[in-house]
Amino acid sequence: MNARRGFLATAVVTPLLAAMARGAQDGESAVRVTRAQPFALSRVRLLPGPFEAARALDARYLLSLNADRLLHGFRANAGLVPKALRYGGWESRDLCPGHTLGHYLSACSMMWASTGEAQFLQRVAYIVDELHACQQATRSGLVCAFPDGDTQLRNVVAGRPVTGVPWYTMHKILAGLRDAHVHAGHPGALPVLTRLADWTVEATQGIGDERFQQMLGVEFGGMNEVLADLHALTGEARYLHLAQRFNHRSLLDPLAEGRDTLDGLHSNTQIPKVIGFKRLAEITGDQRYAKAAHYFWGNVVHKRSFATGGDGDGEHFFPPAETPRHLASAKTMETCCTYNMMRLTRALFIAAPSVAYADYYERALFNGILASQDPGTGMVTYFQATRPGYPKLYCTPERSFWCCTGTGMENFAKLGDSIYFHDVDALYVNLFIASTLDWAEKGLRLRQTTRFPDEAATRLSISAVAPVRFALRLRHPAWCPQLAVRLNGRPLLDSTEPGRYVEVDRVWHRGDVLDVALPMRLHLQALPGASDIAAVMFGPLVLAARMGHEGMRPGDDIVESEYLYGAVLQSEAPLPRLARQGRALEDVVRPAGAPLQFRAGAPGREIELVPFHRIAHERYSLYWQLA
Numbered sequence: 001m002n003a004r005r006g007f008l009a010t011a012v013v014t015p016l017l018a019a020m021a022r023g024a025q026d027g028e029s030a031v032r033v034t035r036a037q038p039f040a041l042s043r044v045r046l047l048p049g050p051f052e053a054a055r056a057l058d059a060r061y062l063l064s065l066n067a068d069r070l071l072h073g074f075r076a077n078a079g080l081v082p083k084a085l086r087y088g089g090w091e092s093r094d095l096c097p098g099h100t101l102g103h104y105l106s107a108c109s110m111m112w113a114s115t116g117e118a119q120f121l122q123r124v125a126y127i128v129d130e131l132h133a134c135q136q137a138t139r140s141g142l143v144c145a146f147p148d149g150d151t152q153l154r155n156v157v158a159g160r161p162v163t164g165v166p167w168y169t170m171h172k173i174l175a176g177l178r179d180a181h182v183h184a185g186h187p188g189a190l191p192v193l194t195r196l197a198d199w200t201v202e203a204t205q206g207i208g209d210e211r212f213q214q215m216l217g218v219e220f221g222g223m224n225e226v227l228a229d230l231h232a233l234t235g236e237a238r239y240l241h242l243a244q245r246f247n248h249r250s251l252l253d254p255l256a257e258g259r260d261t262l263d264g265l266h267s268n269t270q271i272p273k274v275i276g277f278k279r280l281a282e283i284t285g286d287q288r289y290a291k292a293a294h295y296f297w298g299n300v301v302h303k304r305s306f307a308t309g310g311d312g313d314g315e316h317f318f319p320p321a322e323t324p325r326h327l328a329s330a331k332t333m334e335t336c337c338t339y340n341m342m343r344l345t346r347a348l349f350i351a352a353p354s355v356a357y358a359d360y361y362e363r364a365l366f367n368g369i370l371a372s373q374d375p376g377t378g379m380v381t382y383f384q385a386t387r388p389g390y391p392k393l394y395c396t397p398e399r400s401f402w403c404c405t406g407t408g409m410e411n412f413a414k415l416g417d418s419i420y421f422h423d424v425d426a427l428y429v430n431l432f433i434a435s436t437l438d439w440a441e442k443g444l445r446l447r448q449t450t451r452f453p454d455e456a457a458t459r460l461s462i463s464a465v466a467p468v469r470f471a472l473r474l475r476h477p478a479w480c481p482q483l484a485v486r487l488n489g490r491p492l493l494d495s496t497e498p499g500r501y502v503e504v505d506r507v508w509h510r511g512d513v514l515d516v517a518l519p520m521r522l523h524l525q526a527l528p529g530a531s532d533i534a535a536v537m538f539g540p541l542v543l544a545a546r547m548g549h550e551g552m553r554p555g556d557d558i559v560e561s562e563y564l565y566g567a568v569l570q571s572e573a574p575l576p577r578l579a580r581q582g583r584a585l586e587d588v589v590r591p592a593g594a595p596l597q598f599r600a601g602a603p604g605r606e607i608e609l610v611p612f613h614r615i616a617h618e619r620y621s622l623y624w625q626l627a
């Protein structure tokens, strides 16, 4: 098959695709080349595998929750009698009560689109109707669940000190209603959303520009993004105007000029702002927004991210050179940051399709998102500690309701997203996840069968109503030295140029089958700021060192409060050592029999390595001291 390499280089990977592959490096030239379109969630169905199992756990959790308890504060503020008690955790504290309802509405909407299970649509309809009833009762567009009604919103608008993060919370409710419209198609969602947005327009009208910017010093989620989305849905200029007022210039200006002012900033406050910049770039065509988003992504991914794709310590960016010092923290890598970096990555990919974006997305999906879920209960992490010997801690079902509990509900409801994209004549296959795709416009169904990552291969089976021509663009990941494709059992091509799309442009017939081999190899990912500390990776997977259960009883790692990270289950483990002594990595990290399992170290003192996403209820280390 190597003989066909020349064919690949000249005929299959076209200059267009090469330009797109470069997109993540020099994005501006690629922005004008082409755009990709996402498929609606309803077009993709997961087939059995790790992602479908994770989705099912999330679905079970969503159905276990009582919408009336999430609605408690909304009804109380509208003068209606609540139908059930408030939940605990962040739903009972003054930081952001009501945020969970927004995440829950988003998650149920996406879960409905992802599965077609009627129970989720019923939940969406019930919540939208309840919020409508709240608006009717108060004759105001405002719906919120703060214990003191609209006091904090009035404070933030007036420039007075506030308790909690009022606009952050409102963003979740607006986004939930948007998702109920976009993903669930509930006819009542857009009217409730526009009334709430109109309340926001009115409430902020009298704020001068300078004071508006001061107001943006308090975390406000993705207000610019959701208002830009609402403008796109309605065509109403007032939402676009307000979206732009929610641009925080102290972040936008330096990013647009390529200046790094991120040290010390709260990570998950910034990432949603940048998603909003990217959204506004799409709507307005203003290149400053695009530049800011592009620069931010490159900075965070290449300088500030751990091997998993996660970032931050104690929720904050820090100077990249100081990363080794932060490795000992139990509060590194807030899961919400990964959720939001993936949303930003997806938006950048759509504007300028590039393997570099898809590679990051895959890395974060396995090592950040799939890794965040307790495989037994479906509960999720807040931080994912880089501290050697620390375990993952998970939230409780009903007494935590962290930000990461909310984004966690969404993560596993939209796993069908970003596997495939398309343009008019091309289909992108970005992720190797067992699934079906219904590309109705082409009269085409595609079935991807794979046990990836347990097997380094995937099969794409075409079922077309009639012969149909399109270019199938297969991601050749950077981690795969040589990708081989067979068409209907016969060798078609080899690609030895990772980091670009391999294109198969032909007339496809019912029954065509592409078999793709994507051999994975071991490699090291150095810690930013330290060449002698590295994570061991196999393909896109971070392999964690298993470090036992000492001092852990069942349930110790389930915590109500995120403050317990670093305060429970302490251990003083040093980084495990990896002594190569001039040997190849494959000779030091050796297969241990089962797929994706390895061992390292001298006989008798061996350390097992398994994919980080399979680590649960045990101590681990993500990084190794290279000796």
Ligand SMILES: [Zn+2]
Pocket (backbone or CB within 6 Å): 334, 335, 336, 337, 382, 402, 403, 404, 405
């Ligand atoms: Zn979070």
